[in-house]
Amino acid sequence: MKHLRKELWFNTPHRRDYINITPDVEKAVAESGVREGLCLVNAMHITASVYINDAESGLIADYDDWLEKLAPFNPGSDPAKSGYRHNRSGEDNADAHLKRQIMGRQVVIAITDGQLDFGPWEQIYYAEFDGRRRKRALIKIIGE
Amino acid sequence: MKHLRKELWFNTPHRRDYINITPDVEKAVAESGVREGLCLVNAMHITASVYINDAESGLIADYDDWLEKLAPFNPGSDPAKSGYRHNRSGEDNADAHLKRQIMGRQVVIAITDGQLDFGPWEQIYYAEFDGRRRKRALIKIIGE
Amino acid sequence: MKHLRKELWFNTPHRRDYINITPDVEKAVAESGVREGLCLVNAMHITASVYINDAESGLIADYDDWLEKLAPFNPGSDPAKSGYRHNRSGEDNADAHLKRQIMGRQVVIAITDGQLDFGPWEQIYYAEFDGRRRKRALIKIIGE
Numbered sequence: 001m002k003h004l005r006k007e008l009w010f011n012t013p014h015r016r017d018y019i020n021i022t023p024d025v026e027k028a029v030a031e032s033g034v035r036e037g038l039c040l041v042n043a044m045h046i047t048a049s050v051y052i053n054d055a056e057s058g059l060i061a062d063y064d065d066w067l068e069k070l071a072p073f074n075p076g077s078d079p080a081k082s083g084y085r086h087n088r089s090g091e092d093n094a095d096a097h098l099k100r101q102i103m104g105r106q107v108v109i110a111i112t113d114g115q116l117d118f119g120p121w122e123q124i125y126y127a128e129f130d131g132r133r134r135k136r137a138l139i140k141i142i143g144e
Numbered sequence: 145m146k147h148l149r150k151e152l153w154f155n156t157p158h159r160r161d162y163i164n165i166t167p168d169v170e171k172a173v174a175e176s177g178v179r180e181g182l183c184l185v186n187a188m189h190i191t192a193s194v195y196i197n198d199a200e201s202g203l204i205a206d207y208d209d210w211l212e213k214l215a216p217f218n219p220g221s222d223p224a225k226s227g228y229r230h231n232r233s234g235e236d237n238a239d240a241h242l243k244r245q246i247m248g249r250q251v252v253i254a255i256t257d258g259q260l261d262f263g264p265w266e267q268i269y270y271a272e273f274d275g276r277r278r279k280r281a282l283i284k285i286i287g288e
Numbered sequence: 289m290k291h292l293r294k295e296l297w298f299n300t301p302h303r304r305d306y307i308n309i310t311p312d313v314e315k316a317v318a319e320s321g322v323r324e325g326l327c328l329v330n331a332m333h334i335t336a337s338v339y340i341n342d343a344e345s346g347l348i349a350d351y352d353d354w355l356e357k358l359a360p361f362n363p364g365s366d367p368a369k370s371g372y373r374h375n376r377s378g379e380d381n382a383d384a385h386l387k388r389q390i391m392g393r394q395v396v397i398a399i400t401d402g403q404l405d406f407g408p409w410e411q412i413y414y415a416e417f418d419g420r421r422r423k424r425a426l427i428k429i430i431g432e
Contacts, residue, residue: 001145001289001324001325001431001432003324003325003431003432005398005400005405036145036147036286037145037147037286038182038184038284038286038326040326040396040398042396042397042398043407044406044407044408044410045407045408045409046340046341046342046407046409046410051245051249052190052249053190053241053244053245054190054230054241056230056233057229058228058229058230058231058232058233058238059228059229059230059238059241061229062228062229062230062238062241062242063241063242063245066215066242070214070358071354084346084347084350085345085346085347085349085350086342086344086346086347086350087346088346089344089346094346094347094350097341097342097347097350097351098350098351098354100341101339101341101351101390101391101392102245102246102390103245104245104248104249104392105339105340105392105395106395106396107249107250108184108186108250108252108396109186110149110184110186110282110284112149112284117149117282117284118188119187119188119189119190119280119282120188120189121189121190122188122190136407138398138405138407140326140398140400140405142286142324142325142326142430142431143145143147143286144145144147145289180289180291180430181289181291181430182326182328182428182430195389195393196334196393197334197385197388197389198334198374198385200374200377201373202372202373202374202375202376202377202382203372203373203374203382203385205373206372206373206374206382206385206386207385207386207389210359210386214358246389246390247389248389248392248393251393251394252328252330252394252396253328253330254293254328254330254426254428256293256428261293261426261428262332263331263332263333263334263424263426264332264333265333265334266332266334286430287289287291287430288289288291
């Protein structure tokens with residue numbers, strides 16, 4: 001069994017950002033020498049996601065609006081005023097923990113003939129919901 | 145290490161449909177000859193999901209209503225009228241990209257003693273949110 | 289290839305509970321003897337989740353409120369009164385099937401150097417949405 005581990009580091013300019021990491025994952029698959037196997041990609045932080053969807057800026061803006069509607073940013077510390085209990089602890093990122101559950105922590109991708117085994121429009125994104133600091137994602141590949 | 149790759153093709157009659165693919169995945173596990181390993185099943189399209197839940201028609205109707213409430217179909221191209229930016233590009237399926245994030249892209253299932261290692265009610269579904277055209281899911285099995 | 293299978297059993301005191309199972313999964317990884325591989329942890333029931341996020345009681349209360357807002361408990365059997373069709377069948381847990389889709393069925397975790405390969409705050413939770421009865425999660429580890 002072959003295996004490879006690699007970290008990708010980010011320091012996004014905004015609180016929320018969406019970064020296409022497909023080329024980085026493709027590069028890791030090539031480096032691994034794995035022809036048949038599985039590739040796990042996950043956020044190593046709990047206020048960020050790794051997901052697979054379209055590289056289309058309109059859709060990304062739709063995701064951002066939709067997530068803000070489902071789990072609004074609200075840095076207030078008073079739950080009686082629709083604040084989050086988590087933000088009582090001095091944090092302001094409760095919404096980011098919620099948004100991350102919608103978009104997911106990880107993706108698992110088949111490797112076939114040494115390539116990511118993708119449908120026509122699949123692209124891998126790192127979604128940051130509490131950025132402007134150094135954070136990372138993990139790539140782990142196993143196979144033969 | 146043994147491995148198997150298989151595609152399942154769909155062309156659903158409605159925009160949204162929910163198809164139980166458990167027998168197809170069981171068949172692929174049997175064909176693979178894998179006794180101990182992992183089975184990945186994922187949508188290869190970004191407006192569809194693979195998820196595990198109950199084979200109960202009432203629940204499936206509840207999912208469909210709920211997803212439509214969380215991410216309404218709205219083919220309008222004017223975001224000022226609650227449309228989606230993605231639909232400005234000539235698409236009408238932004239809602240399908242959102243619904244798919246709730247239900248998820250993939251499932252990973254343990255294989256034990258040559259069988260899907262399932263609890264009592266687990267069934268695998270392909271959920272189509274923008275159907276009426278040929279689309280597919282991927283099964284990838286690795287193990288020994 | 290090495291592999292290990294292990295079940296974790298629960299009988300939660302409340303309908304909804306959130307249990308940190310990180311130590312149990314760490315123990316399973318140690319028992320498996322796997323140094324490099326993948327660890328799958330999934331709910332074996334379709335009204336429960338396994339997810340990775342923070343071990344912070346305020347956040348867990350926020351999750352619980354948020355899930356109840358997105359998918360309210362409503363044991364009524366009349367869909368015309370905002371009930372769920374699933375609950376017509378004599379069940380009262382349709383909301384639990386919905387909540388579980390938000391939080392997810394499974395996590396897949398890299399194993400590196402014989403350890404769960406985690407970022408600084410990642411903790412594994414079993415989330416119960418229809419408890420007060422015996423239910424279980426599955427750990428499946430493969431690697432070498």
